[in-house]
Amino acid sequence: xxxxxxxxxxxxxxxxxxxxxxxxxxxxxxxxxxxxxxxxxxxxxxxxxxxxxxxxxxxxxxxxxxxxxxxxxxxxxxxxxxxxxxxxxxxxxxxxxxxxxxxxxxxxxxxxxxxxxxxxxxxxxxxxxxxxxxxxxxxxxxxxxxxxxxxxxxxxxxxxxxxxxxxxxxxxxxxxxxxxxxxxxxxxxxxxxxxxxxxxxxxxxxxxxxxxxxxxxxxxxxxxxxxxxxxxxxxxxxxxxxxxxxxxxxxxxxxxxxxxxxxxxxxxxxxxxxxxxxxxxxxxxxxxxxxxxxxxxxxxxxxxxxxxxxxxxxxxxxxxxxxxxxxxxxxxxxxxxxxxxxxxxxxx
Amino acid sequence: xxxxxxxxxxxxxxxxxxxxxxxxxxxxxxxxxxxxxxxxxxxxxxxxxxxxxxxxxxxxxxxxxxxxxxxxxxxxxxxxxxxxxxxxxxxxxxxxxxxxxxxxxxxxxxxxxxxxxxxxxxxxxxxxxxxxxxxxxxxxxxxxxxxxxxxxxxxxxxxxxxxxxxxxxxxxxxxxxxxxxxxxxxxxxxxxxxxxxxxxxxxxxxxxxxxxxxxxxxxxxxxxxxxxxxxxxxxxxxxxxxxxxxxxxxxxxxxxxxxxxxxxxxxxxxxxxxx
Numbered sequence: 001x002x003x004x005x006x007x008x009x010x011x012x013x014x015x016x017x018x019x020x021x022x023x024x025x026x027x028x029x030x031x032x033x034x035x036x037x038x039x040x041x042x043x044x045x046x047x048x049x050x051x052x053x054x055x056x057x058x059x060x061x062x063x064x065x066x067x068x069x070x071x072x073x074x075x076x077x078x079x080x081x082x083x084x085x086x087x088x089x090x091x092x093x094x095x096x097x098x099x100x101x102x103x104x105x106x107x108x109x110x111x112x113x114x115x116x117x118x119x120x121x122x123x124x125x126x127x128x129x130x131x132x133x134x135x136x137x138x139x140x141x142x143x144x145x146x147x148x149x150x151x152x153x154x155x156x157x158x159x160x161x162x163x164x165x166x167x168x169x170x171x172x173x174x175x176x177x178x179x180x181x182x183x184x185x186x187x188x189x190x191x192x193x194x195x196x197x198x199x200x201x202x203x204x205x206x207x208x209x210x211x212x213x214x215x216x217x218x219x220x221x222x223x224x225x226x227x228x229x230x231x232x233x234x235x236x237x238x239x240x241x242x243x244x245x246x247x248x249x250x251x252x253x254x255x256x257x258x259x260x261x262x263x264x265x266x267x268x269x270x271x272x273x274x275x276x277x278x279x280x281x282x283x284x285x286x287x288x289x290x291x292x293x294x295x296x297x298x299x300x301x302x303x304x305x306x307x308x309x310x311x312x313x314x315x316x317x318x319x320x321x322x323x324x325x326x327x328x329x330x331x332x333x334x335x336x337x338x339x340x341x342x343x344x345x346x347x348x
Numbered sequence: 349x350x351x352x353x354x355x356x357x358x359x360x361x362x363x364x365x366x367x368x369x370x371x372x373x374x375x376x377x378x379x380x381x382x383x384x385x386x387x388x389x390x391x392x393x394x395x396x397x398x399x400x401x402x403x404x405x406x407x408x409x410x411x412x413x414x415x416x417x418x419x420x421x422x423x424x425x426x427x428x429x430x431x432x433x434x435x436x437x438x439x440x441x442x443x444x445x446x447x448x449x450x451x452x453x454x455x456x457x458x459x460x461x462x463x464x465x466x467x468x469x470x471x472x473x474x475x476x477x478x479x480x481x482x483x484x485x486x487x488x489x490x491x492x493x494x495x496x497x498x499x500x501x502x503x504x505x506x507x508x509x510x511x512x513x514x515x516x517x518x519x520x521x522x523x524x525x526x527x528x529x530x531x532x533x534x535x536x537x538x539x540x541x542x543x544x545x546x547x548x549x550x551x552x553x554x555x556x557x558x559x560x561x562x563x564x565x566x567x568x569x570x571x572x573x574x575x576x577x578x579x580x581x582x583x584x585x586x587x588x589x590x591x592x593x594x595x596x597x598x599x600x601x602x603x604x605x606x607x608x609x610x611x612x613x614x615x616x617x618x619x620x621x622x623x
Contacts, residue, residue: 100527101525104527148521
């Protein structure tokens, strides 16, 4: 584990009576690609703006390389931001936009020209130096925004939903490019998105947020396979969540059946939530498997079929490459490894 | 298309009240009246180049320029303050700037008369605190004051509307790239507000260079601007030819100044987009 570069300690922020962030604790390591993921209004952008210096926390401390920088103005911070709508300067050309930060630092012109050229190369926009910002496509503007931030060689790059305005194909391409850039340059990226797929594809660490509170921090695999609560389970991918009772360690009861599982430590006869991913349910002939039901609907999704299967007291969502026609009766098989148990959340 | 006919009243209005008078002015400017009727002559123009009149034209341009610069220096910060977070929610502050414009122009200027007079408010106050009264009225400064006072809103409003539309994230991204508040202003805010500044300058300079009311009230009878001169030729001297020639000179001055300002107006957002 390398040392942490940015640390948020007990940070809270409210606008009037509206609490946006509640006691945020987060440590971001050097050279890490960290994603803040959550629905709109969850506080992810506010967290980013606090790190960037555009908001000050009401409570708690923001540390940069161990030093408190709560109120340090943005222009003195060793971070750069790629803004959601790029915020490129419309009165400047592509090259002048990228050179903006260097000009302010009074770097000499020949060095600036060199660096701008190298940056344009990096973002695949060589030869675009004298173009007008307004003549560029969304994807190109996006690259200029990234180049404008990266040319300053920041220790940390903040990206606020930078791919939000791109179409899905361009988006996928940029995801890979950004990830490559981050690995090549060895810069810490803090990336904000509401797109769970994007977060899983690019990140080393995903921070799932909701209503101003960090729900779970972990690697993409952890977050997907071991969601800590109902919110994370439903927000990241699709899932079946059912009420269950943990009979004892390694045995859980739901859908009138006692399932073997791999979880333990919840106590005996404790109510729990069970998460099963739709692709982890296997369709078998009726009579086999643990749950019996009838196929209610079938939707073709490209790679797989999405089927809803009506069991006695629950509709199960199943993803499978094999299709069972609507109306047919099937059995559902669930293996111990695919059952994820979460402690019940206290309502409120 | 039949819709074209909707423009007819406007067209008639334009012809009667703008185009015909314009041609009349040009006609009078290039003629003199003789016993044989109107004959073509450049005499009115040659007369307008006499030193006495050149001085008047020069003074008009100079005072208008000074007023425009003062309006810009005062108006820009005012526009910025009005767009700042503390004020932008309360339209009352903007209203305070607009309300005087609802009052009659003459009344507003007369109000200054009573303030600046020999026995006006300011001099009474100065005498009260034991200072010598000043000769405030009927000076260049009084005319400039009247122009700035009357035309300041025309500088503030266009700049205000451009600044209000300015994307705040541009300011943030400049800060993010290392610009302190001075650099943010000089490198981002000001360059992006130039269309507003250009239309502000046009909207102040044009009425300032043509005014004859302010100079007559605050400049006194002997203080001639080109506007007074023209007025005088038409109403008192009865020399319509010379008056028209001076009007054409004034028009040329305005066209030249608009051409200069429009050079800097890249967005064609201001009122000078015409050119």
